[in-house]
Amino acid sequence: MSDSTTRKGNYDGAAxxxxxxxxxxxxxxxxxxxxxxxxxxxxxxYVGIGTGQEIVNFPPGLxxxxxxxxxxxxxxxxxxxxxxxxxxxPILMDAHATSxxxxxxxxxxxxxxxxxxxxxxxxxxxxxxxLKPGGTLVSFEHVQSRNPLxxxxxLLMNPFSLKLAGTSLIRDTAKNIRSAGYDLLVxxxxxxxxxxxxxxxxxxx
Amino acid sequence: xxxxxxxxxxxxxAGALIAFGTSQILPDSWSxxxxxxxxxxxxxxxxxxxxxxxxxxxxxxxxxxxxxxxxMPAGMIGAMLIGxxxxxxxxxxxxxxxxxxxxxxxxxxxxxGVGRVEQVIE
Numbered sequence: 107m108s109d110s111t112t113r114k115g116n117y118d119g120a121a122x123x124x125x126x127x128x129x130x131x132x133x134x135x136x137x138x139x140x141x142x143x144x145x146x147x148x149x150x151x152y153v154g155i156g157t158g159q160e161i162v163n164f165p166p167g168l169x170x171x172x173x174x175x176x177x178x179x180x181x182x183x184x185x186x187x188x189x190x191x192x193x194x195x196p197i198l199m200d201a202h203a204t205s206x207x208x209x210x211x212x213x214x215x216x217x218x219x220x221x222x223x224x225x226x227x228x229x230x231x232x233x234x235x236x237l238k239p240g241g242t243l244v245s246f247e248h249v250q251s252r253n254p255l256x257x258x259x260x261l262l263m264n265p266f267s268l269k270l271a272g273t274s275l276i277r278d279t280a281k282n283i284r285s286a287g288y289d290l291l292v293x294x295x296x297x298x299x300x301x302x303x304x305x306x307x308x309x310x311x
Numbered sequence: 312x313x314x315x316x317x318x319x320x321x322x323x324x325a326g327a328l329i330a331f332g333t334s335q336i337l338p339d340s341w342s343x344x345x346x347x348x349x350x351x352x353x354x355x356x357x358x359x360x361x362x363x364x365x366x367x368x369x370x371x372x373x374x375x376x377x378x379x380x381x382x383m384p385a386g387m388i389g390a391m392l393i394g395x396x397x398x399x400x401x402x403x404x405x406x407x408x409x410x411x412x413x414x415x416x417x418x419x420x421x422x423x424g425v426g427r428v429e430q431v432i433e
Contacts, residue, residue: 128367130369130374185417
């Protein structure tokens with residue numbers, strides 16, 4: 107079995123229930139995402155489009171290339187892609203090793219992706235490769251809490267989450283972003299210190 | 312309905328349901344210490360169906376974190392009040408713990424500056 111097939115997990119199967127499972131999160135995070143995504147401009151790589159639930163929160167007129175590892179997710183995103191007032195080009199691709207040229211995007215967007223990919227630092231390094239120097243990585247992610255009161259429920263649920271959804275609840279994404287060589291500029295909280303918004307820059311050289 | 316009100320109602324209702332449910336499941340013949348331990352475990356188990364029902368419409372983390380913090384103590388409260396207090400007192404006691412947890416989450420959300428988008432790392 108190839109690496110990509112292994113990483114694909116059961117996202118094709120999960121696509122059927124994805125919108126229902128994420129409907130509460132989408133409602134909760136819609137306003138803050140609209141505000142956060144308003145910084146998107148230029149040529150944007152959207153990693154892990156899923157069923158495209160975040161598309162409604164994008165500002166109009168963007169030039170987006172959207173990748174996902176699941177064909178079924180991309181199929182289900184098609185209606186939202188078609189109704190977006192801008193350009194979204196969906197491509198079936200693994201974020202661990204993309205086929206884009208170096209320095210080809212002005213911005214990269216991840217939404218709940220760095221918690222799910224198998225090797226987050228490898229993915230971040232790959233995204234850094236395709237980002238132009240000085241380009242921006244915009245990430246809306248959930249991470250492990252630094253508060254023990256909220257950290258233990260996440261620890262307890264993590265094995266179930268990994269098994270059922272392939273999502274880790276205990277990643278230190280800020281550390282991963284720095285490890286991959288980005289300058290982390292903004293770290294804002296959306297829910298406790300668990301759901302976060304990161305804005306990072308690829309150094310000019 | 313406003314999601315902030317829903318968060319309060321979830322915490323209030325989950326606390327009441329878990330405490331009441333535990334008090335109905337466990338026998339009153341057990342010693343208080345055993346009841347306390349069994350109540351905590353029962354409370355955790357009772358929170359699982361609530362999570363499955365409430366997470367999709369109301370958000371994964373908002374529901375999961377609250378229910379985890381509510382479940383064990385609410386179960387303990389329910390178990391320790393078996394045979395000591397009427398059913399409505401058990402439910403109100405559990406609901407009170409749910410409100411405490413809701414307050415803790417609201418406090419930390421404010422402390423963490425939730426919703427402030429600009430927070431530049433020095």
